[in-house]
Amino acid sequence: MTESSDTPKTKRASSTAAKLAAAKPTAAKPTAAKPVRATKRTKALAVAPEPTHRHPNLGLAPIDMTAGFPAAADALRRDKTALAAGALEAAIDADPEFKARFDEAGLRRLLHDAEVLIERLAMCVAGNDRRWLAEYAEWVGPIFRRRGVSQSDVAALCEGLRKTVAPRLGHDELAVMDRSLDAAIAVFKKNGRLAGDSHKRNALLKWLYRGV
Numbered sequence: 001m002t003e004s005s006d007t008p009k010t011k012r013a014s015s016t017a018a019k020l021a022a023a024k025p026t027a028a029k030p031t032a033a034k035p036v037r038a039t040k041r042t043k044a045l046a047v048a049p050e051p052t053h054r055h056p057n058l059g060l061a062p063i064d065m066t067a068g069f070p071a072a073a074d075a076l077r078r079d080k081t082a083l084a085a086g087a088l089e090a091a092i093d094a095d096p097e098f099k100a101r102f103d104e105a106g107l108r109r110l111l112h113d114a115e116v117l118i119e120r121l122a123m124c125v126a127g128n129d130r131r132w133l134a135e136y137a138e139w140v141g142p143i144f145r146r147r148g149v150s151q152s153d154v155a156a157l158c159e160g161l162r163k164t165v166a167p168r169l170g171h172d173e174l175a176v177m178d179r180s181l182d183a184a185i186a187v188f189k190k191n192g193r194l195a196g197d198s199h200k201r202n203a204l205l206k207w208l209y210r211g212v
């Protein structure tokens with residue numbers, strides 16, 4: 001009788017012990033650290049190129065304006081009046097309608113524009129860096145629009161400048177000039193396709209959109 005009364009208690013005790021053993025927390029296994037998923041911002045920061053400008057406020061030395069050909073740059077500045085006149089004449093010879101688009105005052109302004117282009121080109125040649133002409137082409141676009149000058153005409157002026165200046169430069173100096181003028185011409189042509197530029201439009205498209 002005693003054995004039969006003790007048996008359920010033993011079974012209950014064993015089942016309780018089994019539950020406690022199952023509920024006992026096991027030692028935590030070390031988990032490997034999950035790799036940080038790269039976001040678009042971190043990817044952009046990882047491959048972001050260094051700025052092309054070297055402003056002293058960024059802790060960098062300014063561009064060396066004697067790293068290129070300063071003697072050739074001085075020669076361009078010294079003869080900029082004659083070179084500007086030659087560039088304008090070359091642009092007029094390349095396009096017979098060029099001169100008809102401007103009056104006398106407009107041609108004088110273009111002559112002054114050619115002198116400014118030569119100043120910028122001299123900076124490019126002196127520092128062996130094309131940015132001076134390319135940045136100027138971006139800045140001066142709204143001014144030409146306000147004056148009613150097509151930027152394709154300014155690009156033609158740059159081509160005339162290339163023909164006039166090329167005989168005065170050596171091989172390496174000529175390479176710097178070509179890179180600089182090509183960069184400026186690309187900017188002028190790109191911005192010349194925007195609305196507001198006074199370039200010559202297709203006659204058919206002009207007729208189709210005459211009421212727009």
